[in-house]
Amino acid sequence: MSPSRQSVEQALGRLGALHPKVIDLSLGRIIDLLGKLGNPHLSLPPVLHVAGTNGKGSVVATCRAMAEAAGLRVHSYISPHLVRFNERIRIQGRLIDDEALVALLDEVEQSNAGAPITFFEITTAAAFLAFARVPADLCLLEVGLGGRLDATNVIDRPAAIAITPISLDHQSFLGNRLDQIAAEKAGIIKPHVPAIFGPQTAQAAAVLQQTAQSLSAPYQIYGRDWRAALHKDKAGVMKLLYQDQKDRLELPAPILHGPHQAANAGIAIALLRAQQAVDVPLAALRAGLGWVRWPGRLQKLEAGPLVDRLPPGADLWLDGGHNPAAARILRAALLQMAPETRPIIAIIGMMGNRDPSSFIKPLQGLVQTVYGVPIPSAEHPCAPSKIATAASQCGLRGLVASGVAGALDAIAHEASAEPPLVLITGSLYLAGEVLAENGHIPD
Known part of the structure; x- marks a missing residue:
């Protein structure tokens, strides 16, 4: 193990010991720390915020591939990582390197001054600090757990949000009923911010729609306002057929495996088309479907x-x-x-x-x-x-x-x-x- 990699592991170990619980959903601690850091979350590039039970990582990865195909500089934050923590933080498309990560973690640790804070909260603050310091055109944030009290949910005005399919998971933190879990995920919906909803059960969809309506957030529902499905063209080649209220697009099939990736790709396309902060042309949507990589998922x-x-x-x-x-x-x-x-x-x-x-x-x-x-x-x-x-x-x-x-x-x-x-x-x-x-x- 290199000295810089060893320093990363040591820093992460110290941060993991700052709170007795791995998960303790709250926004108070991260808001306090962000204040000590100069509120970097208020200086981020336009944010696309993604929640859901399954598929949110695929949606973030697909959005990043499409935005980068458009020539945009993209920051992204995902969790958990598979092999190295660095995977969570991409700055202008590249994984943060060990030396920069060590310096970043040391800085947030010093600013936190030993106060109780969960590992996810303090490392999310570190990601925001890194993103605020490097110019970019777009910032993609994947919710860690739930939505309403997730550390990423300090962003008051994202450019758009998306919620992937919701199912029972993490019941000990989010509730034992689907409507309770949906209410937690719906916590990322913001007033007047476009919202894209992936395929949902009727119970979850009702909660999401009610929340969006109460916040005057324009929303698009899978199956009503947009849809995406795989089909074979006349030559027998598999394609992605995407349709919304404006267009009907025949696109390359996603390179990610599995029939569920049609809906995930559709969510990414609908999300990029709903936001108004950056331009992602049709050619970039096409290219991104072939560029996207998302390890460990089929x-x-x-x-x-x-x-x-x-x-x-x-x-x-x-x-x-x-x-x-x-x-x-x-x-x-x-x-x-x-x-x-x-x-x-x-x-x-x-x-x-x-x-x-x-x-x-x-x-x-x-x-x-x-x-x-x-x-x-x-x-x-x-x-x-x-x-x-x-x-x-x-x-x-x-x-x-x-x-x-x-x-x-x-x-x-x-x-x-x-x-x-x-x-x-x-x-x-x-x-x-x-x-x-x-x-x-x-x-």
């Missing part, structure tokens, strides 16, 4: 030491999905990717606060075998035996492996005549470990 691993453990012809896919809605998305993608005769095997590692059964159930009748594996980097992972037991209870073959490499070796040892499709999933933490072990460091 990503095919083409080469590397983990791939080499499988027999020839086997495919290895990685996805950080960790809730039932994500599992349903994975099922739809797998149905498109694998013929009926091809064996599908899942390697699943999850956090201890997740329910393996609810994640595995949508995969019934499709996945044949599940290997439960640990997540070494996680403080409170789900026991692999619990995952294997849940798989068995769902009618799948549930097994335990010492890790991803061990599971791949076992799969190779049992290889059938038709090489399997292997999916590693269940946690973004696991996805990060897999990328690092296979030599894929996001840049």
